[in-house]
Amino acid sequence: MGKLLSSLDSAIQQIEDGATIVVGGFGLSGIPENLIHALRDKGVKDLTVISNNCGVDDAGLGLLLENRQIKKMIASYVGENKLFEQQFLNGELEVELVPQGTLAERLRAGGAGIPAFYTATGVGTEVAEGKEHKEFDGRTYIMEKGLVGDFAFIKAWKSDPFGNLIYRKTARNFNPVVATAGKITIAEVEELVNIGELDPDEIHTPGVYIQKIFVGNHYQKRIEKLTTTNA
Amino acid sequence: MGKLLSSLDSAIQQIEDGATIVVGGFGLSGIPENLIHALRDKGVKDLTVISNNCGVDDAGLGLLLENRQIKKMIASYVGENKLFEQQFLNGELEVELVPQGTLAERLRAGGAGIPAFYTATGVGTEVAEGKEHKEFDGRTYIMEKGLVGDFAFIKAWKSDPFGNLIYRKTARNFNPVVATAGKITIAEVEELVNIGELDPDEIHTPGVYIQKIFVGNHYQKRIEKLTTTNA
Amino acid sequence: MSRQQILERAVKEIQDGMCVNLGIGMPTLIANMIPGDLNVMLQSENGLLGIGPYPNKDEVDPDLINAGKETVTAKAGASFFDSAESFAMIRGGHIDLAILGGMEVSEKGDLANWMIPGKMVKGMGGAMDLVQGAKRIVVIMDHVNKHGESKVKKSCTLPLTGKNVIHCLITDLAVFQFSESGMELIELQNGVTIEQVKSNTEADFTVSSSLEIKG
Amino acid sequence: MSRQQILERAVKEIQDGMCVNLGIGMPTLIANMIPGDLNVMLQSENGLLGIGPYPNKDEVDPDLINAGKETVTAKAGASFFDSAESFAMIRGGHIDLAILGGMEVSEKGDLANWMIPGKMVKGMGGAMDLVQGAKRIVVIMDHVNKHGESKVKKSCTLPLTGKNVIHCLITDLAVFQFSESGMELIELQNGVTIEQVKSNTEADFTVSSSLEIKG
Numbered sequence: 079m080g081k082l083l084s085s086l087d088s089a090i091q092q093i094e095d096g097a098t099i100v101v102g103g104f105g106l107s108g109i110p111e112n113l114i115h116a117l118r119d120k121g122v123k124d125l126t127v128i129s130n131n132c133g134v135d136d137a138g139l140g141l142l143l144e145n146r147q148i149k150k151m152i153a154s155y156v157g158e159n160k161l162f163e164q165q166f167l168n169g170e171l172e173v174e175l176v177p178q179g180t181l182a183e184r185l186r187a188g189g190a191g192i193p194a195f196y197t198a199t200g201v202g203t204e205v206a207e208g209k210e211h212k213e214f215d216g217r218t219y220i221m222e223k224g225l226v227g228d229f230a231f232i233k234a235w236k237s238d239p240f241g242n243l244i245y246r247k248t249a250r251n252f253n254p255v256v257a258t259a260g261k262i263t264i265a266e267v268e269e270l271v272n273i274g275e276l277d278p279d280e281i282h283t284p285g286v287y288i289q290k291i292f293v294g295n296h297y298q299k300r301i302e303k304l305t306t307t308n309a
Numbered sequence: 310m311g312k313l314l315s316s317l318d319s320a321i322q323q324i325e326d327g328a329t330i331v332v333g334g335f336g337l338s339g340i341p342e343n344l345i346h347a348l349r350d351k352g353v354k355d356l357t358v359i360s361n362n363c364g365v366d367d368a369g370l371g372l373l374l375e376n377r378q379i380k381k382m383i384a385s386y387v388g389e390n391k392l393f394e395q396q397f398l399n400g401e402l403e404v405e406l407v408p409q410g411t412l413a414e415r416l417r418a419g420g421a422g423i424p425a426f427y428t429a430t431g432v433g434t435e436v437a438e439g440k441e442h443k444e445f446d447g448r449t450y451i452m453e454k455g456l457v458g459d460f461a462f463i464k465a466w467k468s469d470p471f472g473n474l475i476y477r478k479t480a481r482n483f484n485p486v487v488a489t490a491g492k493i494t495i496a497e498v499e500e501l502v503n504i505g506e507l508d509p510d511e512i513h514t515p516g517v518y519i520q521k522i523f524v525g526n527h528y529q530k531r532i533e534k535l536t537t538t539n540a
Numbered sequence: 541m542s543r544q545q546i547l548e549r550a551v552k553e554i555q556d557g558m559c560v561n562l563g564i565g566m567p568t569l570i571a572n573m574i575p576g577d578l579n580v581m582l583q584s585e586n587g588l589l590g591i592g593p594y595p596n597k598d599e600v601d602p603d604l605i606n607a608g609k610e611t612v613t614a615k616a617g618a619s620f621f622d623s624a625e626s627f628a629m630i631r632g633g634h635i636d637l638a639i640l641g642g643m644e645v646s647e648k649g650d651l652a653n654w655m656i657p658g659k660m661v662k663g664m665g666g667a668m669d670l671v672q673g674a675k676r677i678v679v680i681m682d683h684v685n686k687h688g689e690s691k692v693k694k695s696c697t698l699p700l701t702g703k704n705v706i707h708c709l710i711t712d713l714a715v716f717q718f719s720e721s722g723m724e725l726i727e728l729q730n731g732v733t734i735e736q737v738k739s740n741t742e743a744d745f746t747v748s749s750s751l752e753i754k755g
Numbered sequence: 756m757s758r759q760q761i762l763e764r765a766v767k768e769i770q771d772g773m774c775v776n777l778g779i780g781m782p783t784l785i786a787n788m789i790p791g792d793l794n795v796m797l798q799s800e801n802g803l804l805g806i807g808p809y810p811n812k813d814e815v816d817p818d819l820i821n822a823g824k825e826t827v828t829a830k831a832g833a834s835f836f837d838s839a840e841s842f843a844m845i846r847g848g849h850i851d852l853a854i855l856g857g858m859e860v861s862e863k864g865d866l867a868n869w870m871i872p873g874k875m876v877k878g879m880g881g882a883m884d885l886v887q888g889a890k891r892i893v894v895i896m897d898h899v900n901k902h903g904e905s906k907v908k909k910s911c912t913l914p915l916t917g918k919n920v921i922h923c924l925i926t927d928l929a930v931f932q933f934s935e936s937g938m939e940l941i942e943l944q945n946g947v948t949i950e951q952v953k954s955n956t957e958a959d960f961t962v963s964s965s966l967e968i969k970g
Binding site (some may be wrong): 080186190239242284 | 557559581583588589590614616617618619620621625627628629630631632633634635672673
């Protein structure tokens with residue numbers, strides 16, 4: 079079906095300075111490692127990146143920060159990243175902090191053709207400033223807008239050639255919503271299976287959302303906080 | 310965990326005249342047959358029923374129509390049902406027709422704590438009359454409100470004792486969104502499995518949404534339109 | 541016969557790699573006409589992407605139906621999902637093409653296909669979502685009704701399904717495309733003249749220059 | 756020691772059958788203290804309902820972490836889901852209880868726990884969603900800061916996480932409940948007097964009649 083990429087070069091080649099890219103993952107779990115590396119190598123600048131976190135200093139989206147490729151970051155939590163702080167205080171980096179549930183819902187809304195919705199999250203806080211307020215049944219809500227990126231980068235466990243995806247455990251996180259919120263969505267996966275091999279009842283992301291598929295050959299899957307019963 | 314019912318009597322006993330009940334299924338596929346029968350037997354009246362369809366004359370929600378238990382129906386398509394027409398023309402039955410995608414999203418929104426959202430569906434039609442209109446990026450949208458029922462009736466294939474659910478094929482349809490949109494959600498299922506038996510990656514509805522579980526012992530699964538290659 | 545012409549023309553709208561929603565009724569018949577070398581995924585708004593052919597008698601499964609409530613099968617690569625996801629797909633612009641039946645079409649690209657006042661109210665089902673959400677909307681219908689009156693109108697008289705939503709109209713007489721500049725006749729069905737189309741059309745339309753040359 | 760008292764009191768908020776979200780940091784420690792005879796499902800907002808204990812060294816899985824990015828396990832009956840579903844669950848009022856850390860609490864039930872102006876901006880994560888969505892919000896924190904200043908205030912001075920959202924506050928000195936009629940002292944920690952609480956609290960509060968009797 080022509081979705082399968084043998085290298086990320088051609089896909090990344092389309093991305094220009096100033097593009098908006100939505101990126102899946104939570105912390106360093108379920109992040110599209112190969113896509114981030116390819117984007118770092120391509121060196122495209124002035125990106126707006128929408129992702130729950132911004133990696134750590136030497137991994138994940140932190141690599142793009144290190145390379146000064148990000149102009150604006152839309153995220154819910156960026157506390158793991160010293161470079162982030164530095165660039166933010168320098169005025170090099172613009173930041174929009176969004177509550178995590180609102181971020182997830184804004185991406186789902188963007189992908190689902192919903193331009194805006196109301197939520198109580200953030201009412202009475204900085205997050206509500208400048209936003210439309212409305213009462214429903216005596217409770218106050220604010221209006222939040224759907225988000226769509228020029229590109230969406232996601233990571234899944236298994237894909238078939240149509241782009242039907244299955245994620246593994248909590249590496250699912252933002253990936254399924256991010257998948258829907260890109261004009262062009264590129265999925266990198268650990269394993270490609272034949273068409274018909276995935277049980278249609280178990281598919282998490284139907285292939286309709288996926289424009290390109292890349293099978294990564296090495297996943298670092300770095301652990302941020304190793305906690306064990308005996309540690 | 311106390312969610313398992315040995316009979317539907319106690320659960321149905323809580324439902325009073327005038328209650329709002331959200332019901333899963335599409336046509337006669339994936340409908341909560343046992344719950345509908347129990348509700349018919351209980352005879353509770355003046356119900357508001359929210360469901361994509363209203364069954365057929367002698368099956369599904371059509372049984373409640375036949376028994377004159379429904380005061381108001383919120384649905385997207387009721388064309389299979391002559392009793393419906395008759396009661397509607399008599400003025401016995403109030404009807405709110407909602408586009409199917411808007412109905413699905415209103416239920417999802419209700420379950421997700423979103424009181425309202427904007428959609429282009431219905432703009433310029435009867436559906437838009439009296440609703441708030443708003444422009445986003447030059448396109449006009451209307452505001453639609455979240456829906457929540459006093460009770461939600463759904464049908465799943467498998468459940469564990471916590472109420473983690475798996476649906477089968479297109480019998481999934483509205484059931485997962487309806488599951489989220491009831492103050493009390495009762496799931497009837499074909500098969501109960503032990504806790505831990507369902508793969509956590511394959512669960513469609515997490516048990517947090519389910520208050521009661523009933524294992525039905527007979528499913529009619531009537532087919533509305535039998536179409537075969539050799540027919 | 542005229543229906544066959546409509547369907548044969550409609551199937552040409554479907555291209556390799558597309559995800560397509562075929563409306564209930566006449567559009568459903570297009571499924572069987574899609575060339576086997578095209579890789580097309582048909583969506584059914586009750587929660588299936590990848591509709592297969594009707595089942596053999598022993599494959600029939602009440603848990604596997606299409607939006608018209610007919611028993612179907614799922615092809616290799618199919619997926620099942622819930623109704624909210626299904627319409628997220630539709631409303632979010634992820635479906636490439638919807639081919640829908642029509643009762644009336646206006647020169648502005650309005651569609652009426654869900655309700656006849658005074659008759660039984662059936663409901664709009666997913667039609668209003670599809671016309672706003674799918675990337676391309678093709679309507680197929682007879683050009684005139686059984687009384688010989690044009691169904692291609694200046695303005696629709698029936699309640700609308702969507703305003704200014706149609707990209708292409710295929711009738712038993714002709715094919716029209718819709719754009720900012722209005723409604724344009726782009727093809728004639730076999731043996732039909734421009735005059736015939738004009739005399740059977742209430743709507744104002746322009747004639748494509750490429751068509752004038754052929755005609 | 757004072758932390759242990761807070762945690763021991765907090766765990767009493769958890770009842771059989773509940774779905775509970777424990778915030779990052781001190782609240783996470785409550786997980787290990789839940790009595791084994793209670794059937795409780797812990798939610799992690801990155802997409803897990805049914806957090807199990809930390810893994811053995813050979814069970815560690817980078818694809819299985821909690822919202823604090825710690826490696827965890829999933830208990831029997833757990834489910835995985837995406838972030839939109841996770842917050843649908845939270846925002847929609849399906850989580851029975853959230854126990855969160857606090858920097859400041861006001862007598863009106865406002866919570867500030869995400870940002871100190873002038874310090875590194877970390878972001879609010881899921882805290883703003885939890886305080887608006889979960890059915891019951893319990894905040895646990897030290898009563899005073901390291902300079903001896905009360906963190907239980909008339910009004911919060913730090914940026915808010917939520918306004919009028921707290922149901923219960925548990926500190927190393929006391930337990931308060933919040934209602935329409937204001938903030939009420941309902942319990943004293945072991946060996947603490949009402950006078951001690953009063954002198955360490957900037958907020959105005961009433962004292963529960965049942966407490967006066969005991970005291």
